[in-house]
Amino acid sequence: MSTEDDNENKITRITRKGQVTIPKPLRDEFGLEEGDKIHWEKTGDGIRVRKATRSAGRGMLVDDTVTDEKREEMAEEMEADIREMRRTEWQP
Template sequence: MLAQTTMTSKGQTTIPKEIRDRLGLQPQDKLNFSLLSDGTVIMRAKKGSIKSVYGMLHQADRLVISIEEMQRP
């Protein structure tokens, strides 16, 4: 796939929608850029870490139980 974009005077650019969709990119996603010796730029969507989902399922009124308690019949 080939896509073209224009860089603004502030160094900003928009990733074309087709590429955003194919990579599953969302606002606030992090992107890593690598510059190869021949001038090729590789852009990769940074994979989320467990830290990025920490607390996502937290419910203040939910009872905290151990794994052993969960495994009891």
């Protein structure tokens, strides 16, 4: 349930340098901390902003219905496969 006051707390301005501040309620809700990377994505109706994860780039090729947990699992499997291929290909 969203109130007008709640929406007011989620409006920020863009600085001269193009910087924005993510409102504290949203930082808290999504676990965003100093140093975290944010992924900006152009969509058909605006801009989507989300916390970047190790698999964020790879996740762009996965259907939007796939959960973040499944994306992370898939990324870990891919990393393990790549490590195994490198180990076997580069063995003297």
